[in-house]
Amino acid sequence: MIVQTSRFGPLDVDETRLITFERGILGFPDVKEYALAQTGDDSGFYWLQSVEREDLAFVVCDPRLFVPDYRAPVKAEDLALIGLDDPDNAQVFIIVNKVDDLLTGNLQGPLVINVETRQAGQLVLSDKRFSTRHPLMRLPKQRQMSRTG
Numbered sequence: 001m002i003v004q005t006s007r008f009g010p011l012d013v014d015e016t017r018l019i020t021f022e023r024g025i026l027g028f029p030d031v032k033e034y035a036l037a038q039t040g041d042d043s044g045f046y047w048l049q050s051v052e053r054e055d056l057a058f059v060v061c062d063p064r065l066f067v068p069d070y071r072a073p074v075k076a077e078d079l080a081l082i083g084l085d086d087p088d089n090a091q092v093f094i095i096v097n098k099v100d101d102l103l104t105g106n107l108q109g110p111l112v113i114n115v116e117t118r119q120a121g122q123l124v125l126s127d128k129r130f131s132t133r134h135p136l137m138r139l140p141k142q143r144q145m146s147r148t149g
Contacts, residue, residue, distance in 0.1 A: 003035050007110065011037055011049065018051065019118045022081070025095075026109060026122055031056060045096065048111075060093040063105060066136040072123060074108045082112060082119040091115050101141065104133040117125040 001018070003029045013035040024031055033051035044065045050056035063070040072092050085088055091113045094105040107130035113120040 003049055003051050004056065005049055006055040009055060013037060019113055019120050021120045023121060028056065057094040059095055063092060063094045063107060063110065068106065070107065073111065073127060074123065078121065078123055079133060082114045082121050083117050084114045089115050091101065096136065101139045103136045103139065105132065106132045107134045108132045115123045
């Protein structure tokens, strides 16, 4: 399937990489269909690209890459909303933001995906241990090109 994007132009996405958020993502309740695209061969980051809006995409990752003991306390009713009986069949991602040279992750609003049906939902956790801007990593400083002449 070809998905139009403002960042990359047309992307050829395998239909098994399409994910449906029946209730949307916070701030975008009417956008339901997304494609998951890897940012690079050896990267743990992905683009969650809207199929409906070419200008809407989120960088996401598995939170356990940076917070190994992270566990989203998912309630049975949250699992039922995405047709999930067994939490082992869930993939959890967090939305990543860049603030200056720091990547942060929203641990308070994880995205939970049923890997069998590709139905998904965003949780809103009340657990105060989690932040919407949890520091993940600092990006290397880009070297300035010097001009000689």
